[in-house]
Amino acid sequence: QVRLVESGGGLVQFGGSLRLYCAASESISRFNILGWHRQAPGKQRELVAEIIRDSRTTSSTTYADSVKDRSTISEDYANNTVNLEIRNLKSEDTAVYYCNGRVRRAATRWQDYWGQGTQVTVAS
Numbered sequence: 001q002v003r004l005v006e007s008g009g010g011l012v013q014f015g016g017s018l019r020l021y022c023a024a025s026e027s028i029s030r031f032n033i034l035g036w037h038r039q040a041p042g043k044q045r046e047l048v049a050e051i052i053r054d055s056r057t058t059s060s061t062t063y064a065d066s067v068k069d070r071s072t073i074s075e076d077y078a079n080n081t082v083n084l085e086i087r088n089l090k091s092e093d094t095a096v097y098y099c100n101g102r103v104r105r106a107a108t109r110w111q112d113y114w115g116q117g118t119q120v121t122v123a124s
Contacts, residue, residue, distance in 0.1 A: 002026055002113045004099045009118030012089055020084045022099030022115055028075055029053075032110075033102040034082040035062075036073065038095035038120075045098065049073040049084060066092070089122045096120075 003025040012018045020036065028034060035050025049063045051073055061073055071086045082101075086093060099115035 002101065004101055004113055004115035006097065006099050006115040006118040009097060009120045011121050011123055014089060014091065014122055014124045016089050017085065017087045018089060018120060020097055020099075020118060020120075022082045022084075024080050024082070024101065028077065028080055028082060028101075030103065031101040031113075032104045033100075034075065035100045035102075036082075036084045036097055037100055038093075038097045039117075040092070040095040043095075048086075048097070050100075051075060051082065091122050091124050094120060094122045 005023045006020060008020040033050055033052050036048045037045050038048050039045040047064055048067055049061065049071055051059050051061050053059045063071060067086055070088045071084065074083050076083060096117040096119050098117045101113040103111045105111050
């Protein structure tokens with residue numbers, strides 16, 4: 001069973017930075033897509049950022065408009081993690097952050113894996 005475990009959340013200062021880590025139980029190279037999503041109270045879960053593996057050697061990244069100028073998603077193959085850094089934190093960044101891994105099983109079939117989530121609260 002594939003497991004994704006997030007860490008790095010907590011109480012952070014407005015205008016500060018945070019770094020989230022997602023450790024995978026299997027090699028992150030096995031995932032076609034790795035990303036971070038978040039869910040604020042009373043809102044739907046939304047994509048924050050993701051890495052899409054276009055081929056064995058190339059990948060692309062996608063960011064939500066709300067974070068694209070102040071965040072970075074990255075892969076750490078040495079530690080088998082996918083990491084998210086958000087800078088210049090705002091109150092609206094307060095949410096539970098979830099790590100997501102997607103594996104393509106067939107042309108139109110994907111298998112999704114989710115972490116348990118980590119709470120991020122931005123103190124104003």
